[in-house]
Amino acid sequence: MTNKHDIYIKAAESAKIGIWESNLESNSVYWDSITKCILEVPEDFQPINGDGIKFYSPGENRERIVALIEKAISDGISFNDKFQITTAKNNIKYVECICRTELKNNKVIRLLGTFQDITKEQNLINELELNVKKFSSIFSSANDAIIIIDYSTGIITDCNSRAYELTGYKSSELLGIHNSKLFPIEKRIEIRLFLANNKDKDNYFVNETFIKTNLGAIIPVEVASGKKFIVGNRTFLVCFFRDISERKNVEDNLNMLSLVASETSDAIIIANPEGETVWANNAFLKLTGFSLNEIIGKKPRVFLNGPETDLQTISNINDALHLKKNIKTTILNYNKQKEKFWYESSTTPVFDNLGNCTKFICVGRDVTVAKEKELELRRILDVTNDQNDKLFNFAHIVSHNIRSHASNLSMILDVMESADDTDEKLSYIEMFKEGTDKLSETIEYLNEIITIQKNTNIDKKYICLKDEIEKVKMALSQSIVESCIEITHSIPDNLVVSVIPAYLDSILLNLFTNAIKYKSTKRKATLEIGYEINEHYTIISFKDNGLGINLNKNGHKLFGMYKTFHGNDDARGIGLFITKNQLEAMKGKIEVESEEGVGSTFKIHLNEK
Missing domain, CATH: 3.30.450.20 (PAS domain)
Known part of the structure; x- marks a missing residue:
């Protein structure tokens, strides 16, 4: 080694x-x-x-x-x-x-x-260089003004080009100055305290304040701070400044509009693009009885609809919301207590600069009083038109029938005057008496019709239908026995109907006697009485197996005055005419199904309202 x-x-x-x-x-x-x-x-x-x-x-x-x-x-x-x-x-x-x-x-x-x-x-190193490039790109091209501050001294050490645009300072003027010079004097203490309170916090914060430009203009800004970073032994803070002048102007305008909207007597509701409520003014809440918390996030039609709300109008509103179009409507709504009120409104979509719908604004008012007057006027016009039609028909009947009797009496008088023999003249007196009886009978019928049409406001009463049928059967017991007709019914003991008692008695008598009068001689006579109840009427049916009527030939004149179809001596042609008038006076109606040689079914519709 x-x-x-x-x-x-x-x-x-x-x-x-x-x-x-x-x-x-x-x-x-x-x-x-x-x-x-x-x-x-x-x-x-x-x-x-x-x-x-x-x-x-x-x-x-x-x-x-x-x-x-x-x-x-x-x-x-x-x-x-x-x-x-x-x-x-x-x-x-x-x-x-x-x-x-x-x-x-x-x-x-x-x-x-x-x-x-x-x-x-x-x-x-490559990653660091990439991050540096990214930061440099963001730093230089950001829409927000970015300013880097030395935390210990408060001196501005760096900033991007947007900072120069916002503050009006040149780079040589902005770098190296204390950050407090960017703020109005009255805001400097507030900013200094805010920075001091966040000195030991390592998180983001956002605050709204004002800056003072180099030319002295005061601009509202939103200040956002990122996390602090340390280089050597120095701590730096990155601050983002955003000009919120336009937003503040919009907010001020919205505040003024909100104040006006809150105090106006018109009901105003604002919904999001999906039609869900985001705000409503006091007038709307007072009108509907709901609180703001109860309707936020809900579609108005969900809590305003009721049994009588018009489905077609609802469909039109939904279509307009889907297509983002204006719509004006008048619709029957229900408040929180389920009380009805008529609501006239105009709904308008609001769009942003890109053409996207951002909200819907609906302005409306309670028009219940005006609508009820309109409906009452329409009802009066309908009644007037109906009465005019009846008056016209009645005048025609009066003119025709009384003129016929008068002409007949005049002819008898002419014959009596031309007769020379006293006995012959006396023989015509019986004919004259019969003619006056017929005239008296016609006038009596006409008076009855006038009474029915005049007394449309007679109070109805609740009566037991089964009891009334039994009473009529008792009154006609002799005729029922003699005609051998079998009468059955399925009316329950507890079925109560709202009617004018005298009219119902007359109607039942007419329908019973017709079944007896026009029974067939080819089979045992029967009359079956049934019932059904729907949303609007209680319907009583009278089904017989009598002679029946050719409706194709005579259906249009079945309920006319003095219309008879079978040539019976005791037929007067007045019963069904009176029955129809009595039912219409009680807001009801009568229908018939019939086949000649088979029998007839009369259905009377009793309006329970």
Whole structure:
């Protein structure tokens, strides 16, 4: 171990430094085990002159090592450089190669050197350089003003170009000054205390304040601080300054609008692009009875809809929201107490600079009073039109029927006047009496119709339907026995209907007597009474197996006055006409299904409202 060369070899192995030699006289090459390990060749690999060059990555690295070797051989110039290589196993590594020359008679006869793997160190350097490049790029091109402050002195040590634009200072004016000069006097204490409070905290913070530019302008800014970093024994703080003048103006405008919106009598609600509530003013909350917490995140239609809310209007609103279009509607809503109110509103989408919908604003008002007056007026107009139609028909009936009776009486009087014989004249008196009876009967019918149409506001009462049917059966018991008709019903004991009792009694009598009058002689007469209940009506059906009616021929005049279809002597053609008027006076209706020779089914619809 006394040999210096052996000591050197051992030291190199300990440091994992490879040793290589190229003997130019003997044209031989030597690589030690460390060098072979770095190049990832087998231990028994025997290099020859020129083998080492092929491990250097093609391009700049290979060209550089070739040039340095040539210069070492020709001029005897040693070198120390770093290179990228590709090992025998195709792994990329970084190495440091040192070459020393040995001369004899001023001629290079041998190259000696070391070979060290610096891949880890070089990767760290590459990563650091990349991060430096990234930071430099961000630092120079950031939209925010970036200022680096010496934490111990408060002096500005560096900043980007945006800082000069924001503050109005030149680089020679900004670098080296105390950071407090950037703030108005009244804000300096606040900033100093804020920085002091965050001195021992290693986290981010954001604060809003104002800066004073070189020209004296006051600009609102948002200050954000990153983590502190230490270089040597000095601590530095990176601060980001963002001009929030535009945002502040928008906030001020929004605050004013919010104040106006909160105090206006119109109901205002704001929803996100999905139609979910984000805010509502006091007028809306008062109108609906909900609190803001109860409606945030919910779609208004979810908590405002009710049984009578118009589905088509809801569909129109949903379509407008989906297409991001304006829409004006008037719709029946329900408040928290499930009370109805009419709501007239206008919904408008709001878009950002890129054309994206950011929110919906709906402004509305309670129009219940006006809407109820409108509906009442419409009801009155409908009633008036209906009454006018009935009046027209009634006038036609009166004109036709009374004129017929008057003409008949006039003819009898003319005959009586022209008769010479007293006995003959007296014989016409009976005809005249019969004519006056018919006129009296017609006037009585017309009076009954007038009474029905006039008394549309008679109060309804709740009565047991089964009891009323039994009463009518009792009143017509003799006729029922004589006609041998079988009457059955499925009316339950507890079925109660809201009707004008006298009208229901008249309706039942008419339908019972019609089944008896128009029974078929070809089969045993039956009358089946049933019922059903739907959303709007209680429906009572009267199904007989009598003569039936040809509806194609007579359906249009079935409920007309004085319309008869079977030639019965006791038929007056007034019963169904009166029945129809009585049901309509109670907001109901009558329908018929009939087939000639088979029978008829009359259905009376009783409006329970």
